[in-house]
Amino acid sequence: GAVVSQHPSWVICKSGTSVKIECRSLDFQATTMFWYRQFPKQSLMLMATSNEGSKATYEQGVEKDKFLINHASLTLSTLTVTSAHPEDSSFYICSALSGSSYEQYFGPGTRLTVT
């Protein structure tokens, strides 16, 4: 089956620093990738949609200068949280949409803690 990986699985960083999260589709090409954020005991919140080779589309209320998304290839998208603050601590999940089947596959998530 299709596999999506995320790296790192967890990260602790200091306030003010930036952290990059990678999302890779391992055995299929993903024309579209989605980035979600999930706070404890809450639902998934879509942050942005990224299409390979073009700028990401951000959902209302999500700061594009703070959450930089790059989808440089059909198998890799990255989310960079810039100048992280404790309120950015959350569980970040990516999903990849297969270009051939239009099925959506989820990564295992990255737990970010900003101290």
Add this chain to the structure above:
Amino acid sequence: AQKVTQAQTEISVVEKEDVTLDCVYETRDTTYYLFWYKQPPSGELVFLIRRNSFDEQNEISGRYSWNFQKSTSSFNFTITASQVVDSAVYFCAPRGNNRKLIWGLGTSLAVNP
């Protein structure tokens, strides 16, 4: 409007009981997909089922079954003979033509031994 209502926030059952998780959705699309996902404590989402809006045939897969009623916009999920490993948060999520999943608040299921 596009939204999902999972009215049951938390459910607690004893092992071997049957449990039904309710899902009511609203979508402006005439064709769409409906999904159920499970999120165990590890956080990784586990795909359970996808249903096309044209296909109202109910489905059974092992201990799981789904009841799709398009007329009432409901897509309920039943676990028969629940097990402790079924403890998780369950999400119902429709997906329309824009390929974005619409997430409900989820139902937290606790199966106690």
